[in-house]
Amino acid sequence: MTSKKVVELFYDVVSPYSWLGFEVMCRYRNVWNIELKLRPAFLGGVMQGAGNKPPGLVPNKFAYMTKDMNRLAKYFEVPINPPSDPFEVMFEKGSLSAMRFVTAVQQIEKGGDKQVERVSRELWRRIWSEDKDITQPQSFSEAAKKAGLTDSKIEEALKLCTSQEIKDKLKHTTEEALNYGAFGFPMVICHIDGKPEMFFGSDRFELMANCMGEKWLGPTPNSSASKL
Amino acid sequence: MTSKKVVELFYDVVSPYSWLGFEVMCRYRNVWNIELKLRPAFLGGVMQGAGNKPPGLVPNKFAYMTKDMNRLAKYFEVPINPPSDPFEVMFEKGSLSAMRFVTAVQQIEKGGDKQVERVSRELWRRIWSEDKDITQPQSFSEAAKKAGLTDSKIEEALKLCTSQEIKDKLKHTTEEALNYGAFGFPMVICHIDGKPEMFFGSDRFELMANCMGEKWLGPTPNSSASKL
Numbered sequence: 001m002t003s004k005k006v007v008e009l010f011y012d013v014v015s016p017y018s019w020l021g022f023e024v025m026c027r028y029r030n031v032w033n034i035e036l037k038l039r040p041a042f043l044g045g046v047m048q049g050a051g052n053k054p055p056g057l058v059p060n061k062f063a064y065m066t067k068d069m070n071r072l073a074k075y076f077e078v079p080i081n082p083p084s085d086p087f088e089v090m091f092e093k094g095s096l097s098a099m100r101f102v103t104a105v106q107q108i109e110k111g112g113d114k115q116v117e118r119v120s121r122e123l124w125r126r127i128w129s130e131d132k133d134i135t136q137p138q139s140f141s142e143a144a145k146k147a148g149l150t151d152s153k154i155e156e157a158l159k160l161c162t163s164q165e166i167k168d169k170l171k172h173t174t175e176e177a178l179n180y181g182a183f184g185f186p187m188v189i190c191h192i193d194g195k196p197e198m199f200f201g202s203d204r205f206e207l208m209a210n211c212m213g214e215k216w217l218g219p220t221p222n223s224s225a226s227k228l
Numbered sequence: 229m230t231s232k233k234v235v236e237l238f239y240d241v242v243s244p245y246s247w248l249g250f251e252v253m254c255r256y257r258n259v260w261n262i263e264l265k266l267r268p269a270f271l272g273g274v275m276q277g278a279g280n281k282p283p284g285l286v287p288n289k290f291a292y293m294t295k296d297m298n299r300l301a302k303y304f305e306v307p308i309n310p311p312s313d314p315f316e317v318m319f320e321k322g323s324l325s326a327m328r329f330v331t332a333v334q335q336i337e338k339g340g341d342k343q344v345e346r347v348s349r350e351l352w353r354r355i356w357s358e359d360k361d362i363t364q365p366q367s368f369s370e371a372a373k374k375a376g377l378t379d380s381k382i383e384e385a386l387k388l389c390t391s392q393e394i395k396d397k398l399k400h401t402t403e404e405a406l407n408y409g410a411f412g413f414p415m416v417i418c419h420i421d422g423k424p425e426m427f428f429g430s431d432r433f434e435l436m437a438n439c440m441g442e443k444w445l446g447p448t449p450n451s452s453a454s455k456l
Contacts, residue, residue, distance in 0.1 A: 050288045060278045060411040064428055075438050183288040200292055203431040206446070210303050218434070 249414030
């Protein structure tokens with residue numbers, strides 16, 4: 001009998017590559033012998049803490065990333081459709097409040113992480129598929145409703161997400177990511193033989209599988225992809 | 229009958245990720261229905277032309293890349309063993325003369341590119357496996373000898389590599405890479421339905437295969453890997 005390997009996924013809904021990584025890991029949680037832990041964190045804090053710069057500031061790189069993202073989204077079957085002004089969305093509006101809301105949902109949820117998973121997905125869908133706001137309470141409320149949360153849970157999360165407790169929790173998770181060596185998201189930490197193995201980005205799944213003694217079956221290993 | 233798709237591989241022997249990409253593409257040239265064209269170019273010129281900065285300047289990123297490189301090298305079966313001072317090797321010594329030498333070998337070679345392939349591999353082996361110099365004529369000569377070139381061919385290439393013709397050719401190839409949108413190496417251009425599709429890095433082979441209607445069989449699809 002082999003026990004499940006703990007795999008932590010650090011992500012932020014402001015990051016489209018995180019969405020790809022998130023969907024793949026959510027699909028593989030039932031394929032590989034792993035216990036997936038969702039770790040919503042704040043990408044802005046990681047970039048600042050690591051002294052990293054957004055990759056899209058080099059024009060050739062930005063043009064490539066747009067193209068690459070479209071190809072990957074199609075291949076991964078994740079409905080990414082960039083917002084009209086990605087710079088405004090990513091760097092001016094940001095995701096601090098949104099990630100506090102996700103953290104609050106996680107804090108409230110008992111016995112699993114289905115609600116965190118669904119709320120995260122609906123926030124990504126708003127920003128990276130439908131070009132909708134993810135900075136206002138009304139937006140969090142709409143996303144959570146779509147994710148299937150009850151009105152009372154939504155109200156509870158909205159209240160909680162501005163509390164010091166949740167601000168501190170998000171800060172703490174972000175610091176944990178930095179302590180693991182993060183410089184961007186998505187970042188996956190696979191605990192293998194008691195050692196944390198870090199994988200950055202949404203293009204190391206085949207290598208990750210190899211390191212865990214699992215098999216990579218491509219980005220859509222089962223029918224869960226069709227739900228998106 | 230389907231005609232082979234032309235696939236251009238832009239690379240520089242100063243770049244270890246280029247080595248991974250190079251070996252994979254050389255292995256797949258006989259697996260996929262492609263005509264691989266080796267395009268030795270100058271990474272320093274691409275970085276400057278695109279206004280890009282080396283990724284290793286962020287400490288967390290550098291630490292990750294070292295780890296990532298070791299894991300990938302093992303998985304790809306490419307004997308990468310970082311030099312004692314990678315910064316000196318990459319940024320102080322550089323690869324301008326080495327890539328001129330590779331360009332000269334390509335200029336001289338008739339009917340194929342086996343010599344360019346082998347000389348490039350031996351230069352990578354010197355810098356990224358054996359921590360040896362790749363800036364001096366003696367080093368080029370040793371690499372070319374290992375690659376199986378005759379003494380007279382080596383002498384011819386050594387003479388040619390300082391000529392204006394070869395300097396211009398390398399410059400031209402580097403400009404072509406920039407015109408395709410390069411901001412780093414390895415860069416692969418797949419000509420699909422008359423359109424150039426760009427793939428950056430050594431982590432898009434599965435996507436590349438998908439775009440070309442080919443199948444990705446992992447980094448070691450046949451026994452050629454054992455030759456390294």
